[in-house]
Amino acid sequence: MYNFDFVKPSTVEEAVAALQDDEAQPLSGGQTLIPSMKQRLNAPGTLVSLLGIEALKGISVSDGVMTIGGTTTHATVAAQADAYPALAYLAGQIGDPAVRNRGTIGGSLANNDPAACYPAAALASGATIVTNTREIAADDFFQGMFTTDLEEGEIITAVKFPIPEAANYQKFEQPASRFALTAVFVAKYADGVRVAITGASEEGVFRWAEAEDALSNSFSAEALSALAVPANDMITDLHGTAEYRAHLCKVLTGRAVSAIS
Amino acid sequence: MKVQMRVNGRQVSGEVEGRTLLVTFLRDGQGLTGTHTGCDTSQCGACTVHVDGLQVKSCSMFAAEADGAEVTTIEGMANADGSLSVLQQAFQDHHGLQCGFCTPGMVMAAATLLEQTPEPTEAQVRHHLQGNICRCTGYHNIIKAVMAASGQQVTQVAAE
Ligand SMILES: Cc1cc2nc3c(=O)[nH]c(=O)nc-3n(C[C@H](O)[C@H](O)[C@H](O)COP(=O)(O)OP(=O)(O)OC[C@H]3O[C@@H](n4cnc5c(N)ncnc54)[C@H](O)[C@@H]3O)c2cc1C
Ligand code: FES
Ligand code: FES
Numbered sequence: 001m002y003n004f005d006f007v008k009p010s011t012v013e014e015a016v017a018a019l020q021d022d023e024a025q026p027l028s029g030g031q032t033l034i035p036s037m038k039q040r041l042n043a044p045g046t047l048v049s050l051l052g053i054e055a056l057k058g059i060s061v062s063d064g065v066m067t068i069g070g071t072t073t074h075a076t077v078a079a080q081a082d083a084y085p086a087l088a089y090l091a092g093q094i095g096d097p098a099v100r101n102r103g104t105i106g107g108s109l110a111n112n113d114p115a116a117c118y119p120a121a122a123l124a125s126g127a128t129i130v131t132n133t134r135e136i137a138a139d140d141f142f143q144g145m146f147t148t149d150l151e152e153g154e155i156i157t158a159v160k161f162p163i164p165e166a167a168n169y170q171k172f173e174q175p176a177s178r179f180a181l182t183a184v185f186v187a188k189y190a191d192g193v194r195v196a197i198t199g200a201s202e203e204g205v206f207r208w209a210e211a212e213d214a215l216s217n218s219f220s221a222e223a224l225s226a227l228a229v230p231a232n233d234m235i236t237d238l239h240g241t242a243e244y245r246a247h248l249c250k251v252l253t254g255r256a257v258s259a260i261s
Numbered sequence: 262m263k264v265q266m267r268v269n270g271r272q273v274s275g276e277v278e279g280r281t282l283l284v285t286f287l288r289d290g291q292g293l294t295g296t297h298t299g300c301d302t303s304q305c306g307a308c309t310v311h312v313d314g315l316q317v318k319s320c321s322m323f324a325a326e327a328d329g330a331e332v333t334t335i336e337g338m339a340n341a342d343g344s345l346s347v348l349q350q351a352f353q354d355h356h357g358l359q360c361g362f363c364t365p366g367m368v369m370a371a372a373t374l375l376e377q378t379p380e381p382t383e384a385q386v387r388h389h390l391q392g393n394i395c396r397c398t399g400y401h402n403i404i405k406a407v408m409a410a411s412g413q414q415v416t417q418v419a420a421e
Contacts, residue, residue: 001280002280003278003279003280004279004280005279006262006279006323006325008325008326030321030322030323030326031303031321034282034303034321034322034323035302035303035321037280038301038302047279047323049326051326075315095391095392096306096391096392096393097316097370097373097374097389097391097392098306098309098316098317098318098321098370098392099303099318099392101315101316101317102317102318102321102322177304178391178392
């Protein structure tokens with residue numbers, strides 16, 4: 001790994017100032033960034049640790065919205081997001097206990113790995129990603145594999161999740177990496193159902209609009225019977241073909257719906 | 262830069278680079294070679310230690326990030342008189358190790374589980390140890406050891 005300067009500010013303002021430097025990059029849990037720096041896929045000149053900023057940690061609920069601070073760890077969400085059980089469950093299935101003790105929601109969303117868990121929850125919940133400068137709707141935030149709407153030096157400070165009436169996350173685990181081979185998050189709101197799928201598409205996390213329409217009309221696994229996700233844009237790798245992943249999208253959506261109803 | 266931390270109850274300090282990993286600081290800096298580097302890609306858990314009571318992979322954290330922290334490694338797990346702790350003894354009694362390379366990480370991971378859940382089910386043990394890979398044992402005896410250390414019957418443990 002190439003060497004770098006390490007700084008650990010205690011306020012968002014100081015972190016933003018430190019990130020003005022072109023060569024600087026934020027560090028949260030490091031569970032993605034450190035492995036990629038070891039492989040020299042990433043070589044920042046300065047790492048700005050966000051973990052010294054108290055204001056970025058913690059979970060609160062008000063008016064039916066759960067707000068999770070940007071550097072809240074997966075372990076904390078798993079243990080404390082009681083008001084949104086499907087989200088707590090999702091966090092508790094990420095990686096393993098050591099990864100969950102370090103990894104953060106902001107790091108996960110900023111990274112937008114095509115097989116990551118949180119992007120599915122954020123998209124299916126119609127969450128709002130809050131940064132140091134603005135608020136971004138999840139529908140605009142994810143822009144394809146490893147790509148988001150974040151600008152250079154912009155920090156995710158919090159994520160706001162409208163709490164659904166009911167929700168369920170079905171993760172078909174890739175057992176070697178423990179990421180999702182394919183996973184589906186279904187969230188049922190008073191004004192309709194949202195379905196987001198991760199792990200499957202070359203474009204990263206996506207909403208399955210046909211399933212949302214069908215489920216908003218009739219919330220049952222049978223409502224999906226005539227539908228199919230096209231295999232064209234699905235990922236093919238040694239763990240599964242595009243057709244296999246397309247099939248999983250439907251099966252897992254059905255399981256999520258059955259688990260709720 | 263200079264870092265200081267408490268390791269196994271002892272105050273230590275040292276000069277590190279930004280890129281110095283916690284595992285490197287512990288092994289090369291402090292001579293605590295019980296913590297192993299199995300993969301260096303965050304997959305295997307052989308490098309598991311406790312930082313402020315939380316189990317972490319010391320290959321996936323910089324030494325600078327542990328500045329001011331309380332760190333426990335496998336060297337800090339034995340009883341004060343040097344005899345093996347209940348958990349360590351259970352690994353020996355139930356053949357929970359063969360080459361022993363993964364064992365420090367297994368013990369550190371299992372210790373946090375037993376702290377949070379004193380009588381875990383077999384499924385809870387397996388879920389908790391997902392990030393710890395063993396090349397030798399096939400896991401069965403590791404699960405038995407952890408169950409035994411929690412004071413539970415091990416004859417019930419299913420073979421995988
Ligand atoms: C063995 C293993 C298994 C895993 N399994 C899963 C899994 O099952 N599901 C899953 O979803 N993930 C999994 N992960 C990934 C894990 O969840 C990471 O913690 C997460 O993807 C990144 O979060 P982090 O806090 O560690 O970010 P870091 O690694 O610190 O940073 C990742 C990227 O985001 C940027 N960044 C960090 N924080 C912010 C912020 N607040 N604002 C803007 N940019 C930021 C960094 O500059 C970097 O580019 C796994 C990782 C490992 C090592
Ligand atoms: S050496 Fe740290 S996880 Fe393998
Ligand atoms: S005992 Fe050899 S790797 Fe586990």
